[in-house]
Amino acid sequence: MKGMHGIIFSYEKKTGLRELIEHRIHGSVPIGGEYRVVDFMLSNMVNAGIQDVGIIMHGKCQSMLDHLGNGKHWDLSRKHGGLTLLPAFAYAESRGGVEKFHGKVEALACVLDYLEEDIRQDYVVLADSDLVINIPLDDVLQDHIASGADITCVCTSIPGESSDTYFKLDDTGRIIDTAYDLYAPEGYRGLSLYILSRELLVRLVRDCMAHNLYSFRRDILQAMGDKLNLRAYVWDGYAARISTVQNYYERSMELLRGDIRAELFCPERPIYAKENDACSSYIDPSGECVNSLIADGCDIQGSVRNSILFRGVKVEKGAQVDGCILFKGTVVKKDAVLRGIIADKNVTVQEGRTLIGHEHYPLVLGRGSEV
Amino acid sequence: MKKECVAMLLAGGQGSRLYVLTGDMAKPAVPFGGKFRIIDFPLSNCTNSGIDTVGVLTQYRPLELNSYIGNGQPWDLDRMNGGVHILPPYQSATGAVWYKGTANAIYQNIGFVDMYDPEYVVVLSGDHIYKMDYSDMLRRHKEAEADCTIAVMEVPWDEAPRFGIMNVDENDTIVEFEEKPKNPKSNLASMGIYIFSWQKMRAYLIADEADEKSSNDFGKNIIPNMLNAGEKMVAYRFEGYWKDVGTLDSLWDANMDMLSPASGLNLLDKSWPIYGRTPSCPPAFVGPASDVGNSAVAKGCVIEGEVKNSVLSVNVTVKEGAQVSYSVLMPGAVVEEGASVQYAIIGENCVVGKGAKVGAAPETAANPDDWGVAVLGPGTKLGEGEVVGAKTMLDKTHQGVKA
Numbered sequence: 189m190k191g192m193h194g195i196i197f198s199y200e201k202k203t204g205l206r207e208l209i210e211h212r213i214h215g216s217v218p219i220g221g222e223y224r225v226v227d228f229m230l231s232n233m234v235n236a237g238i239q240d241v242g243i244i245m246h247g248k249c250q251s252m253l254d255h256l257g258n259g260k261h262w263d264l265s266r267k268h269g270g271l272t273l274l275p276a277f278a279y280a281e282s283r284g285g286v287e288k289f290h291g292k293v294e295a296l297a298c299v300l301d302y303l304e305e306d307i308r309q310d311y312v313v314l315a316d317s318d319l320v321i322n323i324p325l326d327d328v329l330q331d332h333i334a335s336g337a338d339i340t341c342v343c344t345s346i347p348g349e350s351s352d353t354y355f356k357l358d359d360t361g362r363i364i365d366t367a368y369d370l371y372a373p374e375g376y377r378g379l380s381l382y383i384l385s386r387e388l389l390v391r392l393v394r395d396c397m398a399h400n401l402y403s404f405r406r407d408i409l410q411a412m413g414d415k416l417n418l419r420a421y422v423w424d425g426y427a428a429r430i431s432t433v434q435n436y437y438e439r440s441m442e443l444l445r446g447d448i449r450a451e452l453f454c455p456e457r458p459i460y461a462k463e464n465d466a467c468s469s470y471i472d473p474s475g476e477c478v479n480s481l482i483a484d485g486c487d488i489q490g491s492v493r494n495s496i497l498f499r500g501v502k503v504e505k506g507a508q509v510d511g512c513i514l515f516k517g518t519v520v521k522k523d524a525v526l527r528g529i530i531a532d533k534n535v536t537v538q539e540g541r542t543l544i545g546h547e548h549y550p551l552v553l554g555r556g557s558e559v
Numbered sequence: 560m561k562k563e564c565v566a567m568l569l570a571g572g573q574g575s576r577l578y579v580l581t582g583d584m585a586k587p588a589v590p591f592g593g594k595f596r597i598i599d600f601p602l603s604n605c606t607n608s609g610i611d612t613v614g615v616l617t618q619y620r621p622l623e624l625n626s627y628i629g630n631g632q633p634w635d636l637d638r639m640n641g642g643v644h645i646l647p648p649y650q651s652a653t654g655a656v657w658y659k660g661t662a663n664a665i666y667q668n669i670g671f672v673d674m675y676d677p678e679y680v681v682v683l684s685g686d687h688i689y690k691m692d693y694s695d696m697l698r699r700h701k702e703a704e705a706d707c708t709i710a711v712m713e714v715p716w717d718e719a720p721r722f723g724i725m726n727v728d729e730n731d732t733i734v735e736f737e738e739k740p741k742n743p744k745s746n747l748a749s750m751g752i753y754i755f756s757w758q759k760m761r762a763y764l765i766a767d768e769a770d771e772k773s774s775n776d777f778g779k780n781i782i783p784n785m786l787n788a789g790e791k792m793v794a795y796r797f798e799g800y801w802k803d804v805g806t807l808d809s810l811w812d813a814n815m816d817m818l819s820p821a822s823g824l825n826l827l828d829k830s831w832p833i834y835g836r837t838p839s840c841p842p843a844f845v846g847p848a849s850d851v852g853n854s855a856v857a858k859g860c861v862i863e864g865e866v867k868n869s870v871l872s873v874n875v876t877v878k879e880g881a882q883v884s885y886s887v888l889m890p891g892a893v894v895e896e897g898a899s900v901q902y903a904i905i906g907e908n909c910v911v912g913k914g915a916k917v918g919a920a921p922e923t924a925a926n927p928d929d930w931g932v933a934v935l936g937p938g939t940k941l942g943e944g945e946v947v948g949a950k951t952m953l954d955k956t957h958q959g960v961k962a
Contacts, residue, residue: 220841220842221841221842222841222842222858260632443841444844446844446861449841449844452841453840453841458838458839458840459839459841460839461839463633463837465633465832465833465834465835466594467592467593467594467595467826467827467833467855468592468593468594468826468855468856468857468870468871468872469843469855469856469857470818470827470854470855471851471852471853471854471855471856472852472853473852473853475851475852476852477845477849477851478845478846478847478848478849478850479845479846479847480844480845481841481842481843481844481845482842482843482844482845482856483842483843483858484594484842484857484858485827487827496842497842
């Protein structure tokens, strides 16, 4: 069958997201007032015509499971294919179980039956769940087929953090070196987004397993660079990997910029989120609301500036919220003052309290906490 | 599969008093309150009341309504047994007729109701904004062992002559029904919400159809006939917010009511949620130079200008220097730089060009009779600097529409 199959990795890995992932996996961290991070990749896939998506999950997946449901919000609740949740327990039985995945190949090996039997399409997209991006994956596939690549790696010329993976390309776009944790990052930054044929994927995973190898980057990209035609697809549009509280905060605040929103939420490739039943937000005559993103169901009677409010946030009279990200159900009581705060779900800040973080070190209030 | 209670929702009307807004769609599909459409209220009431089988009777311009309702999933009405069903008029061996009246619409769908063999049928209108627990009304119907229960509410005495008035005895049993009485004996107005015991109703529908002189209407025929025949008919008193949004003024009023908690229409209240189908779009963005007060904003809005006392639906854009006050902006409306919109209803996907002016404040009118809400029908595009005065209606062909 022509076309692509999507696989999204949602297992625990080392991040600097601290309290934000205390109760959830990085892919289900709420972002942009309306979304979870994984919504972007799911929507990218659906918008590229992908009908089948498998989510490999391990670790704290309750919040991710709740969010995904049967996939209907992404139109992935299908009679054939659609959304398939791939928890790690299948692997646990046959291999004695793993505490956590050490790499993508290990995660893929754990669903080898699925790769061999349930993927109907000729090509597979491998993606992480922590990337905020709106990319036409169908174009990437066309490029993959036209270039004759074995594996197409999506990367960007916009530099990121030193812990990212960087590729060196030759004149034809072939990847000649793959490196990470570089002292001085150079080359193209990888976005952990790959397209390859199903047949090659299965062969590589089996090969690696036979040699006790588990890392996609080390054991395939770095070790097989000579044997495989690894090519780059350069995407210089918006792409944000959510990996630390600091970059979560900065990347979120970037969404207040119209040009970035226009690109990320372009009408031809909408980002789908779990449906909500909240009514419109209400801004009281005594309320003030500037330069902010406001999800539905908010009740704003105080002052909100330069902030992102998720669904159903209440800001009472006299309260001041500036430079904050307030998750679903946050209540800021009368005359409280919040600056540089990330409040997780259902946080209550009592009357008159003052909490001040900084844009360079935002303070996170854990889920359900009462201040 | 037997059901205790089935709802039949009358959504076939053109809503001719909404003029320009209903040129291409039936009244129940008209957007309301930012994220909703009028029909979300009765549908959500059904699902919140535990009624999982709803027939929606459509006739006039049903496309928008049909695609909106879809499989009923937003209202949890996509059911294995029951669920929401669109019921247009259909052809049968003896020919085909349009729905001749409200009673005829249900008469033609007796077969649909019989499939569920219900004890009771709730008859609802598709043009009312209210939150009501039909299960409580059904309890009243059963306790009174009534054949028909009619929801009523007290209205101010001076307004009573505009309504169908129920005169009741001390047990709230209906003894007399008067349509728009000049000298009302009671101020209990019918809300157009009925519960019937199905077998009784079925018999009256068949008899009514046989009567060639009948106009096949619940208010004009079925209710008076049942009353005259001495059937047990009781009133169910409703207290709370209820508004018939059959006119442009009342539609505008009801939208303004959602901005004022004192009106009783509180959509933020989670105990009785209203559901609707909305597109996926990012949260509302309220810009650095904006000034928003006493307004409702929905996702997808981009507000750079001034918005006061207004209801903005999804994906509305108000650009810098534009002023919007006391207005209702339906999905996708755009107000360009420097434009002004006051006391107006702006239909779906309208564009108010740069510096254009729509509507005017009532205090600016020399003669109060000349003042009214200005309305742009869906898809109307106003050029730069165009002016649309108070009480004016324009449709997308730019023709003024006479009330």
